[in-house]
Amino acid sequence: MIKVFCGDMNLSETLLSGQCFRVCELENGSFDVILSDRVINVFQNGNYLLVDSNNYDDLENVVINYFDLNRNYSEIIDNLKLNNPDFSDVLDNCSSYRILRQDPLEMLFSYIISQNNNVKRIMGSIELFCKLYGNVVNFRDKEYYLFPTYDRIIGLELKDLQLLKTGFRDKYILSAIEFLNCNKDFVVVINNMSTSDALNYLMQIKGVGMKVASCILLFGFARFDVFPIDTWVIKFVKNFYGFDGNVLQIKVFLEKKFDKNVGLCIQYMFHYNRNIKEHILLDNLSK
DNA sequence: CCCCAGGAGACTC
DNA sequence: GAGTCTCATGGG
Numbered sequence: 001m002i003k004v005f006c007g008d009m010n011l012s013e014t015l016l017s018g019q020c021f022r023v024c025e026l027e028n029g030s031f032d033v034i035l036s037d038r039v040i041n042v043f044q045n046g047n048y049l050l051v052d053s054n055n056y057d058d059l060e061n062v063v064i065n066y067f068d069l070n071r072n073y074s075e076i077i078d079n080l081k082l083n084n085p086d087f088s089d090v091l092d093n094c095s096s097y098r099i100l101r102q103d104p105l106e107m108l109f110s111y112i113i114s115q116n117n118n119v120k121r122i123m124g125s126i127e128l129f130c131k132l133y134g135n136v137v138n139f140r141d142k143e144y145y146l147f148p149t150y151d152r153i154i155g156l157e158l159k160d161l162q163l164l165k166t167g168f169r170d171k172y173i174l175s176a177i178e179f180l181n182c183n184k185d186f187v188v189v190i191n192n193m194s195t196s197d198a199l200n201y202l203m204q205i206k207g208v209g210m211k212v213a214s215c216i217l218l219f220g221f222a223r224f225d226v227f228p229i230d231t232w233v234i235k236f237v238k239n240f241y242g243f244d245g246n247v248l249q250i251k252v253f254l255e256k257k258f259d260k261n262v263g264l265c266i267q268y269m270f271h272y273n274r275n276i277k278e279h280i281l282l283d284n285l286s287k
Numbered sequence: 288c289c290c291c292a293g294g295a296g297a298c299t300c
Numbered sequence: 301g302a303g304t305c306t307c308a309t310g311g312g
Contacts, residue, residue, distance in 0.1 A: 018293065111293080118292040121310065167308025172295085209295050230293040246302080270293070 002056075004049045004063050008074075010096035011044035014067070017271050019219055020100055021110050021123045022130075022147070032139075034130075035066060036103035036147060039139045054139035068098050068222070076261060084257055087265070090240075093276050094268040100219060104187045106147040107220030111212045112172050112205075113164075125164045132163060154180060172207020179205045190217070195225050210247065218263045226263035227251045228270070236269040 015023045015031050022034040030043035030050075038055035040063070051063050064070060077095055081088045109129065114122050130145035133152045137144045156177060161170040183189065190198045195217060202213040214226035229247050237243050237250050245253065258265040 114292090115294040116292060116307080117294090117309085118311080121292080124310095165309070168306085169294095169308080207295065211294060215293070228293070231291090232293070274293085 001050055001052050002060055002063075004051060004060055004069070005047060006044070006049045006067065006069055007047055008096050009044075009067065009069070009098050011042060011049065013096060013271075013275070014098045014100065015042075017097065017275050018119055019267070020102065021119070021126050022106075032144070033066075034137075034144055034146065035062065036106065038062070038146075039137050039144045041140070052140075054137055065101055068101050071098075073098065076264070080258065080261060080265065087257075090268055090272045094271055097268070097271055099222065099224075099264065099267065101222050102219050103147060104190070104216070104220035105150060105153075107216045108176055108202075109147075109153075109173060111215040111219075112176055112207050113166050113169055114215070115169065115172075115207070115209075115212060117166075117169075121165075125166045128164045132160075150180065150184065153177060169207060172205070175206035176208070190221060195223050198223070199226070210251075214263065218267065224262070224264040225260045226266075227254070228263060228266055229254075230270065232270045232273045233266055236273045240269075 011031065012025075015033065016025070020033070024032045026032060026041075028043070030041050033040050033042060038053050040051055040053045040059075042063075043050045049063060049067070051059065053059055074095065077091045081091055084091075110122065110126055113125050126147075127145070130147055133148035133156065134145040135149070137146060154177060156174075158170060158174050161173045164170070164173070166173065180186065186201075190201065193201060198217055198221070199210065199213045202208050202216055203210070208216075211228055211230055214228040217223040217226045218228055227247075229250055234247070234250065237253070241253075243250065243253055254266060255262050
């Protein structure tokens with residue numbers, strides 16, 4: 001067990017918000033999280049994370065990186081408040097929320113599967129993907145399956161992908177595999193690209209549009225200047241700002257307001273609308 | 288029976 | 301280029 005300082009981060013809120021599909025909450029309030037190369041069990045005690053794992057190699061740095069603990073979120077939020085005082089209620093409610101730094105390869109397939117789908121089914125399909133083609137890890141007397149490596153994925157055919165129960169998305173997954181065939185080094189390539197070039201690069205894949213590409217860049221590459229605009233965000237913009245437009249118009253509207261942190265703010269809107277707002281309403285009702 | 292889910296591509300006009 | 305339909309599948 002190691003102890004890692006996490007400041008004012010909220011572990012449960014961060015893990016259960018819908019950005020991560022490989023997390024399981026245990027009875028004791030801790031979480032099992034399957035990372036790209038190991039399994040961790042995390043429990044929050046105040047400003048610290050208590051972490052156990054099947055693999056202690058460089059574990060502290062792995063945890064710091066995964067939960068993005070080196071980023072100064074309060075500074076970002078303070079700056080956003082200065083320019084957007086009308087958004088400060090949302091910012092205050094999201095100040096303990098963190099953008100996880102997840103594995104790019106996993107984000108590519110996970111968010112292709114996510115389209116027009118719900119979180120429970122997304123998790124089920126990804127779990128099947130891992131069970132069928134990923135490596136097994138033993139931790140605390142249980143078996144866990146890591147996300148498949150590049151080499152395992154690259155040889156898969158449509159019939160292999162139909163076992164994941166992703167419906168019509170199977171051909172999109174195949175398109176991503178064909179993309180990987182020609183772009184084995186896509187992580188390096190994207191890291192050397194501007195965000196708008198990276199969006200277009202990913203959108204070569206059939207089944208990757210603006211929303212999915214934005215999620216891949218936000219959660220897999222920590223790019224905060226993207227546009228993961230989905231149904232929750234469209235609802236938020238309509239209700240909060242009274243702005244009624246299509247995705248492209250919303251994109252322009254929000255980029256003007258939030259500039260380089262527009263992706264972070266859109267994620268806050270998603271989180272606020274999907275996970276927080278109802279809790280606030282329920283809290284008020286119970287008073 | 289309906290509707291919806293962290294959408295995107297094909298098609299129509 | 302902007303609307304509209306359709307794509308599997310499971311849950312409410």
